[in-house]
Amino acid sequence: MKFVVDQQVEDIEMPENLKLNTFLQEFHSDCTHPECGFGFYGFAFGQSPFPVPRLIQEALIKNVNKGEYAAVPGIPELRNAISKYNKHYFGMDVSPDRIYVGPGTKELIFNLLEILHGTVILPTPAWLGYLPQIRFLKKNYHMLPTRANKKIAPNDLRRLALRLQDRQKILILNNPHNPTGLLYNRLELEEIADVCRELNITVISDEIYAQTTYDFSKFVSMGKIYPEGTFVTNGLSKSHAAGGYRLGYVILPQHATDLRTQFKKILATEYTAVSTPIQHAAVPGFEISHEMDEYFEITRNIHKIMGEYTYHRLTSIDGIKATKPEATFYLLADFNAYAPELQKAKIRTSQKLSESLIVHPYHTAIVGGDSLVLERTDFSARIAYVDYDGAAVYQNYQENRPKTHSERTEFVTKNAPKIVSGLDMIEKFFGSLKKDAVDELMLIKNNLKIPN
Amino acid sequence: MKFVVDQQVEDIEMPENLKLNTFLQEFHSDCTHPECGFGFYGFAFGQSPFPVPRLIQEALIKNVNKGEYAAVPGIPELRNAISKYNKHYFGMDVSPDRIYVGPGTKELIFNLLEILHGTVILPTPAWLGYLPQIRFLKKNYHMLPTRANKKIAPNDLRRLALRLQDRQKILILNNPHNPTGLLYNRLELEEIADVCRELNITVISDEIYAQTTYDFSKFVSMGKIYPEGTFVTNGLSKSHAAGGYRLGYVILPQHATDLRTQFKKILATEYTAVSTPIQHAAVPGFEISHEMDEYFEITRNIHKIMGEYTYHRLTSIDGIKATKPEATFYLLADFNAYAPELQKAKIRTSQKLSESLIVHPYHTAIVGGDSLVLERTDFSARIAYVDYDGAAVYQNYQENRPKTHSERTEFVTKNAPKIVSGLDMIEKFFGSLKKDAVDELMLIKNNLKIPN
Structure with missing residues (x-):
């Protein structure tokens, strides 16, 4: 056949x-x-070569009996822990109901590209995972090649966005950046955010490497600079050396209440929820501890x-x-x-x-x-x-x-x-x-x- | 915003x-x-109310340190175990390379509806999960209401399929059936398969309840009756009372070698692979044991x-x-x-x-x-x-x-x-x-x- x-x-x-x-x-x-x-x-x-943190492994051991389906956006303990994690490490006030947990940041970015109508702006070079998703979803997209410093030039972004006809434009920001290892500083993010505000550009800020920033005090989340228009994604894969666990999260923009309901429908339609034992295991990974x-x-x-x-x-x-x-x-x-x-x-x-x-x-x-x-x-x-x-x-x-x-x-x-x-x-x-x-x-x- | x-x-x-x-x-x-x-x-x-089987819980405990990404179609041990499970319980010879593991049968069905071009035939009543997927993917679809016995009438299927213009038609068969609890016997499946062969209908056979068949000797898989045109889906959720673990599998049709590569691309693009510890945990759930x-x-x-x-x-x-x-x-x-x-x-x-x-x-x-x-x-x-x-x-x-x-x-x-x-x-x-x-x-x- x-x-x-x-x-x-x-x-x-x-x-x-x-x-x-x-x-x-x-x-x-x-x-x-x-x-x-x-x-x-x-x-x-x-792939991070380190062992999965002891606290996460132990929490998984304690929760192997959790055979029941979890709530679609994630279990409350985990959303609370992620909320506090963002406050402590990234200085962001994010209420747990803005946080949705998914089976890996990759799938959550895919879900965001599904829900958000519009043209995608993809700065290059880029992580190798975005383009197959964009193309699979038949989305219009434009590359935004970076210049010698390998970072988005705000003026280039403005020029490109002004040419785009779509009523919604989606910028994929990856900070810290794969493959360059570079970090955007506050000023650079503010200049990008200014263009985004001016031209109504939605940002997906993939911050999966945030916690690996060598001089950690230098990391600034786009969710802090442009909270009304940014979807921040992060997860266990890189900072917690647990890519194989498959757990990521997205922070939905401030005040986007209706969007939460719409987003929940996508998760419910495609995969119900993330593995319950894995969610429980992730809790101490996001809780604040000396370890x-x-x-x-x-x-x-x-x-x-x-x-x-x-x-x-x-x-x-x-x-x-x-x-x-x-x-x-x-x-x-x-x-x-x-x-x-x-x-x-x-x-x-x-x-x-x-x-x-x-x-x-x-x-x-x-x-x-x-x-x-x-x-x-x-x-x-x-x-x-x-x-x-x-x-x-x-x-x-x-x-x-x-x-x-x-x-x-x-x-x-x-x-x-x-x-x-x-x-x-x-x-x-x-x-x-x-x-x-x-x-x-x-x-x-x-x-x-x-x-x- | x-x-x-x-x-x-x-x-x-x-x-x-x-x-x-x-x-x-x-x-x-x-x-x-x-x-x-x-x-x-x-x-x-x-949701099955029973505890997750002891063997699965113990295997999860042993594999909490598996932080590395798994191969896209699933880890070899698990694909082998599923192959033997199908042989032992369902009398089907399925080589492991026809088996793809996904984060729940729901997502795999979604992936099948993504990859398979064509019009969907949905017998009713139906499980409440199919229709949102079909609609979200903008697929053409037709209901096929069942008659008094609540089972697909082969003649009704033929009449409907003859009317459809699409060069590929996809029948969603759910056996045993949610919500009726009914089981198709071999003769009924053969009559449906005859129509499918005649009119080139592809079957997604959702057999997530197979193992719950009360008189187990009566269960027959559509994968056995119509191996060249059937995608069989099954998983841990119902028979192993582990819906919250999120692990399902699909058996791709016989001889559909090119399709395997295409299907792998979808999984790689959307979610990489199923949680590695969960995959290891599932192995003894599909291995043949007295327990x-x-x-x-x-x-x-x-x-x-x-x-x-x-x-x-x-x-x-x-x-x-x-x-x-x-x-x-x-x-x-x-x-x-x-x-x-x-x-x-x-x-x-x-x-x-x-x-x-x-x-x-x-x-x-x-x-x-x-x-x-x-x-x-x-x-x-x-x-x-x-x-x-x-x-x-x-x-x-x-x-x-x-x-x-x-x-x-x-x-x-x-x-x-x-x-x-x-x-x-x-x-x-x-x-x-x-x-x-x-x-x-x-x-x-x-x-x-x-x-x-």
Whole structure:
């Protein structure tokens, strides 16, 4: 029997990280070199390597008997805890009835794109998950490429929004930002909010990395700057190292009472509620405690150390540029200075660059630029610096916190050898590209000499 | 700020069970009668009252540390277990790569309606969850009202399908059936499958109640009769009393290899995967064991006893008809014989009937006919017979299995006093309706006499 598949489904692409996963598995079973037993240097997957916080694990153990359906927006204990969490960490007064819990922030963003009529403005580079959702939902959308600083330019936003005919415009703001690791400061957010107020732009502010901000005092939520027009999303996945638990939340805008009812209908129609035991488990993850506070501090410090090392190593390679991460566990590396050499080696797209880096002897997995909603020929890539044993590194950090620059370097060398080796491989790859190009040049020169 | 909500979201209605929940909560805090402290007689909620099986709870405890994202279609152990479960209980050979796990059967049905182009055929009465999904997805659909036996008539299906222009038609089959509790036998399924083959109709066979079939040997899956055109959905919610865990699965049709890739894209785009600890917990729930086997047997026997009692009590009330359940924990009661009296009491819709039964002194919650995709004026209702302490009743049943008819009646009286009292209330309500009508008739007669 032949099935007719919805055209929109046919047209969307598999999110790149999942495609890469499949590719790596296939590649890996194919590679016959004996030294490939170790796997590969993983800069591709955006997953926190730490253990799920003890308090969350224990709460889950206590609630395995909760077989009953939960209330659609989430259990009251959890909505209360999230409300207090937002007050304590982000300085926001959010009443629990503005908070809706969903099976992951991804699905909640999908639900927001379902409920909100209008055209989407997607700043680029962007997390690889938004575009398949936008396209699947047949929404009109426009890219908003960022400039050299990789942040939204308010004037560019204004110019684009003025051109759009739709009576509602939706800006997807991702702060802190995946893949650049950059953070918007208060002034930058205020300038964006001014444009949004002026032109009636609704904001989905994906703040899933908020808690990972290295200098935490610097994080400001768009929900605070533009409370009347912002949907803030956050969850357990990154800050609590529990992406597999699948629990996120959204804060609906202030005063949007009717919208709450409409939003509830979507959740009730699609999935009823989030797993009840998982909701109970999440409660202490959002409650204020010394233990969670220490967990957040240690994990963000480790991310910072790994990020600084990765940034410095990459940018010390001739010609390679990178964003300097202030949060998350990513940075955006820019290899475009090597475009001539890459072209010469018949590497004409960022996808091809990813593929060239994964093969022997490099074995290094990165997420190429076209998965980050950049031009196919933009040789940029997301570098995730999480390929280490999170539990061991957490303990090592607790026992002996590195203070100086050289202690931090030593910490990375000891605790994250695969990050170090992977960066060696990137250096080797671009070094040999250059060498090949120089050799070829010499060859041409020499060849030119022969007829003389 | 004013938000523009997608028109389709505005147009869908809140699934009735959730509306009722809100209504009951509001009503309950309003009722000032002292005897209302007990709550209400709950025939409305379709939730298994038993504890989550011990094996599942223990597996969840062992897997609380699984914070990592799972593979999109589900973890291999779980897909393997589900494959064996289908072989053992339903006699179906389903390779694990045809099985996709999702966060509840509801969401998987939503995903199927997303991926499958075409017109939906919805037999009525129907579970209250399908229609909001169909409408939200802007799908064309046609009702297929069943006849007196409340089952799909193959000729009616043929006639309807012949009229439909769409190149793909999707029949939603729900077997065993919510709200009637009826079971399709092999012959009935074969007749439906013949029409589906002839007219190229795709079937979504929602078999979430399969394992509750009272005489289990009688259950036949549509996946066995029509493997090339059927999507079978099932999950933990009903048979494993773990609706709150949110885990379902779909079996994709045989040979539909390309469809698997397309379906995976939807899951990856919308929600990545089901909660990893929950997936691990589900494994022993689908593995073959004496303990799970006993759990299924005991719970289905208890449902049967409660169902038989409810059926006999209801049908012994003058004029009330009901479907005789062979599975699930529901039956469909038919109060239409009281239409004249209900009209007289200004109860003109099934919604009004539900509201009249919930107020003092009846305090009885039922799901009215319009929530079951019946005419608003059809005085039918779904009666769920699960309002008892599942853990206690399970134990009492284990200790002393009732054998004879009178033992079974005594079992209900002792173990489910609220079901007994709720049925008393329904009897009282319709008794007084009749009495009021007779009184009024007498009054009219008497009044007529006066002028004489």
